[in-house]
Amino acid sequence: MNGAESLVRTLVDGGINVCFTNPGTSEMHFVAALDKVDGMRCVLALFEGVVTGAADGYWRMKGTPAATLLHLGPGLGNGLANLHNAKKANSGAVNIVGEHATHHIQYDAPLTADIEGIAWPVSHWVKTSTDAKAVAKDGAEAIHVASTAPGQIASLILPGDTAWNEGSGPEAVPVIAPRAKASDEAVRHAARLLEKGEGTMLLLTGEGVKERGLALAGAIAQKTGARILAQGSNACLQRGAGRVPVDRVPFPVPQAVEMLADVQRMILVEARPPVAFFGYPDRPSVLTQDGCELHRLTELSEDSIDALERLADAVGAKIEDAPVQQPFTPEVPAGALDPAKIAAVLGNVIPENAIVVDESVTTGRNFYPFTAGAPPHDWLQNMGGSIGYGMPVAVGAGVACPDRKVLALVGDGSGMYTVQALWTMARENLDITVVIWANRTYQILKGEFNNVGAGNPGMKAKDMLDIDRPDLGWVDMAKGMGVPSARIDTCEGLMAEMRRGLATPGPYLIEAVL
Amino acid sequence: MNGAESLVRTLVDGGINVCFTNPGTSEMHFVAALDKVDGMRCVLALFEGVVTGAADGYWRMKGTPAATLLHLGPGLGNGLANLHNAKKANSGAVNIVGEHATHHIQYDAPLTADIEGIAWPVSHWVKTSTDAKAVAKDGAEAIHVASTAPGQIASLILPGDTAWNEGSGPEAVPVIAPRAKASDEAVRHAARLLEKGEGTMLLLTGEGVKERGLALAGAIAQKTGARILAQGSNACLQRGAGRVPVDRVPFPVPQAVEMLADVQRMILVEARPPVAFFGYPDRPSVLTQDGCELHRLTELSEDSIDALERLADAVGAKIEDAPVQQPFTPEVPAGALDPAKIAAVLGNVIPENAIVVDESVTTGRNFYPFTAGAPPHDWLQNMGGSIGYGMPVAVGAGVACPDRKVLALVGDGSGMYTVQALWTMARENLDITVVIWANRTYQILKGEFNNVGAGNPGMKAKDMLDIDRPDLGWVDMAKGMGVPSARIDTCEGLMAEMRRGLATPGPYLIEAVL
CATH class of the missing domain: 3.40.50 (Rossmann fold)
Known part of the structure; x- marks a missing residue:
């Protein structure tokens, strides 16, 4: 059994049965081990920000870590923003980051980078395996760290030869301490x-x-x-x-x-x-x-x-x-969309046990009171402030909870950072309804421009805040990634399309033009 | 004049007149200064990997740095992979990375991160400005570093208050030493x-x-x-x-x-x-x-x-x-596409003085001999090995050389990492023809799987190497980002569409289905 197989067996035995991946050459032995070891579901993404955001979403719903598989320093770099968000969310994750074979690092080949240096700012624990016999033990330690309350980011760097050389068999994960009691x-x-x-x-x-x-x-x-x-x-x-x-x-x-x-x-x-x-x-x-x-x-x-x-x-x-919330449904709104009316639509359509991933930014500031009386549901937010968290976290939540409806509410500016998540939703047929709030601006920044004392934006500044030249066509982008979609600009349309998306299995995208 | 304005004036006076941006709250004063200072062209991108790759492409064609404007640690993180590529390409760039106001950092707000730690692995020089009076001088030093042969990455971190407090006026860039002579x-x-x-x-x-x-x-x-x-x-x-x-x-x-x-x-x-x-x-x-x-x-x-x-x-x-290349044009191929026939098409269509940004990966291994006799052109390659460099570098080349035709040859796997570049091409009406080689697989990894001694991929491994479930619709994605496009699967179609793309100003995308 080579090092890669010993690691995959350690992960599976240690309760990690989902790996979000975007592999390269240095991770091929890990990928090959997947053919030999049962029990690991691998979910491919076309960009690493989707990989790491999905691991965040998975932890939030399961409370146990998923693994990620990333390609050297730049692959980890592409996943950095959503690892930042995951770390701030206290989500546990085990990152497996490929590295050149130990004998090859000295040659400073094109992909050589300071992987540990890139990992530390978004990790609680970083380790580079030194040989194939150590990989399983390192993997077990990574699971232990990731699973320790409240959840931590463990980044295990895996040089190629530690994957392909003879390993030592799987290792058991040390006992994970329960949460400490308050004094x-x-x-x-x-x-x-x-x-x-x-x-x-x-x-x-x-x-x-x-x-x-x-x-x-x-x-x-x-x-x-x-x-x-x-x-x-x-x-x-x-x-x-x-x-x-x-x-x-x-x-x-x-x-x-x-x-x-x-x-x-x-x-x-x-x-x-x-x-x-x-x-x-x-x-x-x-x-x-x-x-x-x-x-x-x-x-x-x-x-x-x-x-x-x-x-x-x-x-x-x-x-x-304890005083509990009484059920209530807001009055059904009509006509053109605005944030308050959108909130009323949401209050009418959120289904029982839904997972709402909220990256609505300015559009969503009214959502809370209007949705308070909806059937019981979970509400997930961006904990690290780096936009582009929403659709990837929805992917992870969808993988973690296949029997629940996932509703991702995403600003158009935010959605573009990790738009590739749509493809993974389609590939895995995840039951996610994505609503894009297409106000065609970084709306929050218009307020912030004034908040920081910069007054009102002039022409050149405004050009950096508006994203309406050209308008983004979310219906076309979703189609290009295999996700059925619709564009609406009225409350009636939003209500109908949300009901359609939530009623049908698999992903659905609604472009809501404000 | 506040610190932000003193910095923008320093940049413009120091010869930096292009800034690729994806700003947030902490950069609003920098954005505001753009309204007050003439001479800076700001190019917005919807993802920071486009920003940093564009700076790489700009340097490669101009030999002088562009600036980037990035939003705290995660924004820098999103740009990390293409900064890695730029560093390996010895491209100079001045990154302006926003940071919380100095008095705010201690509170560990959601976006707080170790920005210097994230910057160092992809920078030759990193500095956090300590106050508004120092910003102009720090900016001048950053330009000096970035411009020093062979080109370096300078990352200047700009806390909010160093931008909004009273600055000290622009600073001149120290004299940049010419390249040293060989002994x-x-x-x-x-x-x-x-x-x-x-x-x-x-x-x-x-x-x-x-x-x-x-x-x-x-x-x-x-x-x-x-x-x-x-x-x-x-x-x-x-x-x-x-x-x-x-x-x-x-x-x-x-x-x-x-x-x-x-x-x-x-x-x-x-x-x-x-x-x-x-x-x-x-x-x-x-x-x-x-x-x-x-x-x-x-x-x-x-x-x-x-x-x-x-x-x-x-x-x-x-x-x-010196023996020079004679002009020659390969025989015009016909029928279904394969890498050799594609190369022959390229040998027929590359226009004089074109900038070819090559991220063709496996599809492109035959391109060189067939295009050797084309009219004189520049050929740009990925120097850091992190895929997703091609379209962003094309953006930078297009901004740097508005009078030249840019031809971006990009594998479908590679293209997805920074697909948001298409929107910036549309917004800036850059004269770029993008050809996507849609073989619907990470083809290189199939060879590498065997090269690393892992044999032949089984079903689960293959699933991590193929990206054909669902097929990516590049024509739809391009349309969604405002770029006209066509899908072809024959040599005749490729020849006709490339000629169309190269003949018409502005961006054009061709999905070449292999």
């Missing part, structure tokens, strides 16, 4: 802050914005008079009718500051202290008021459900008292 | 090796494969009985009727070894000692025979034209004696 003092102090009632807020993310975490937090808030709020972005927020509703920290700084103005005590459940997405000349970076006490209940790696249960006990809150 | 001993020793006649080879790249370099090398070879050969890949090789013809080191190791089998003395003109593109289990990394003497006439940073002139003098060679 008694952390729970006790949170309870003390909650006793002060109004002016106390639970800021939630991670397990704290999943169904049970929200139910517990909602019960605590109900009992104590505290407020609950979710981070601005969350890897997977569970919401909809029958669940405890939660709002998020808004993107615009003035709105965020206003929302947090009365918060004197903030209890952080995995969440980071709230800060602005960007720094601006005349706006604060820290969104809480001076003097607001920040108290961490759980780190990202800790067991928030346990901590919230203990906190609920401490304050005498009962989960059945 | 007398380097020339004398080369002359001694040439006296031995047969068994001596001049291996050329850089200025050595431009018209005058080849003429000098050809004269030297003619006089001494030595052979000339070009590197396997070259940034810009000038060829065609009336120029000294030169073959290249082949990609397959056995052919390369055979071509170099009789070489006992190799004189390197900017070229690297020839090595295999990849390492293989049973093939050498070094392509020359044991005992072959390698002698460096010029480093990449040295003046090869001067050195070759001195060497010609030393051996008594006269440039007018």
Whole structure:
């Protein structure tokens, strides 16, 4: 058994049965091993940003890592932006990055690059295998790292000869420690802050914005008079009718500051202290008021459900008292599309148990209240801020959850970064409905231009913000990648096409022209 | 004048009048400055791999750097693969990478990343500006670095506040040193090796494969009985009727070894000692025979034209004696396409002074002999081996040389990595004819699978090498990005559509189905 086969067996035995790939010469032995080892589903993408974004989406839905297969430094580089997003989402992934054979690296051939240097900024763990006998053990270590709470990026670099030389057989993955418990003092102090009632807020993310975490937090808030709020972005927020509703920290700084103005005590459940997405000349970076006490209940790696249960006990809150969202359906809108009307359409069509991957950017700022009463669904957001995350994450979610409907809501500017994801959706016949908000501009930047104090864009600046020359034809691009599609520009059309896309298996793209 | 304006003025005053951009919030002041400063052409791309590849192509044709504008670490990451290619091509470029305002970095907002860490593996110089007063000086230094022979990648990281605070006015670029001269001993020793006649080879790249370099090398070879050969890949090789013809080191190791089998003395003109593109289990990394003497006439940073002139003098060679390529046109082929017939079509249609950007991979291995007698043209190749370089480099070449025809020959697998380049071609109405070789497979990997000793791919492996499920519709994708297009599958069709594409201004895409 060569090194590559020992690695693939280690991955499969270690519970990794999906590999998102874009291989090259140096990964051919890994690819060959797939023929010999059962149990690994390989999903090809035509660009590495799709590969790494899919691994992010897979983790978010499964909580276990997928592998990626990438071609040397530049292949890893192409996957860098979505690895950045995955790292910020605390998604675990095992990257297998091919490298020249060890004896060949010294010759500085065209593809030679500092792969470890490229990997480190987006990885928690980087290792280059030194020989074929070490590969299986290195692979097992990578799985261990990737699976360790809250999820980490492990990048294993695999020189060609470590794949083709005789290996040592598969290795077992070391036992993965369960999430640590929050300290008694952390729970006790949170309870003390909650006793002060109004002016106390639970800021939630991670397990704290999943169904049970929200139910517990909602019960605590109900009992104590505290407020609950979710981070601005969350890897997977569970919401909809029958669940405890939660709002998020808004993107615009003035709105965020206003929302947090009365918060004197903030209890952080995995969440980071709230800060602005960007720094601006005349706006604060820290969104809480001076003097607001920040108290961490759980780190990202800790067991928030346990901590919230203990906190609920401490304050005498009962989960059945948590106020849950009543089902509601917004009035059906008509006529030309605008963000509010789009939100109303969404509130009418999101199906039960859907996975909504939201990269709507400006178009989506109204979506939350209108969709709050839809059937229960998961809402996935961009955690690293690098646009182009949406369609790849939808690919990963679709692979992870073949029995669920995936709805990818994507701005046209964002969608173009990783447009190649459409082809993988078609190849794998993933049940994903993609809606492209075609406003034909980097709309967010028009606001940001003013927010940073640059005034109003002139002709040359505007030219860098508009993407309407030429208009992008999403229906044609989807067709070119094998995804059926339709273009609409009315609420009636959007409603009908979304229902069609969600009702039929396989991918479907809707170009919604604003 | 704020820092951003001082930087843009420094760039324009320093001779940089093209900026390829994909900006975000942190670059808005730079964008705003474009409205205030004349003389900078900004070219927007929808993905950063297009931005950085375009800068590579621009340098190759102009020999002076363009700027790029990239959005924090992930934006730089998206441009990494083509920066790798540009660095390996010895292309100079000035990357302006936005960063959070200095006071905001500490808060680890979503887009915060180790930008310097991401930049270093693909840069010769990396600097983060510390305040607005320093920005102009840092920009001048970046231009100086980028312009220093043979061309370097300078990455200047620009925190938001260094752009919006009061700057210090534009700075002049320090004097750029001319290329150094080769030592007398380097020339004398080369002359001694040439006296031995047969068994001596001049291996050329850089200025050595431009018209005058080849003429000098050809004269030297003619006089001494030595052979000339070009590197396997070259940034810009000038060829065609009336120029000294030169073959290249082949990609397959056995052919390369055979071509170099009789070489006992190799004189390197900017070229690297020839090595295999990849390492293989049973093939050498070094392509020359044991005992072959390698002698460096010029480093990449040295003046090869001067050195070759001195060497010609030393051996008594006269440039007018160099044997030049006679014009010839291959017989017009007919019927279904195959690589040899495609090459014959190219030999019939390449127009005078064309810029051919070759990313044909396997389809193109026959192109060289059939196109040798075409009218004089430039041939650009992938220097870093990361596919997806072709269409972006064509964009840069088209911007640099609006009066020349650009012909981009691109494999379908390669084209997909940076397919967004088509939109920029349409927006800027660049005179580029793109031909996509649609063999619907990563054909090179099928050979490499065997070359690395993995035998023949089984069903699962083959699935990672074929991209025919679904077939890519290039005509549709081009239409979706505003580029007129046609699909053909015969020699007659290819000939007609290439003539149409080359005859009409603006971009045109031909999907050639093999």
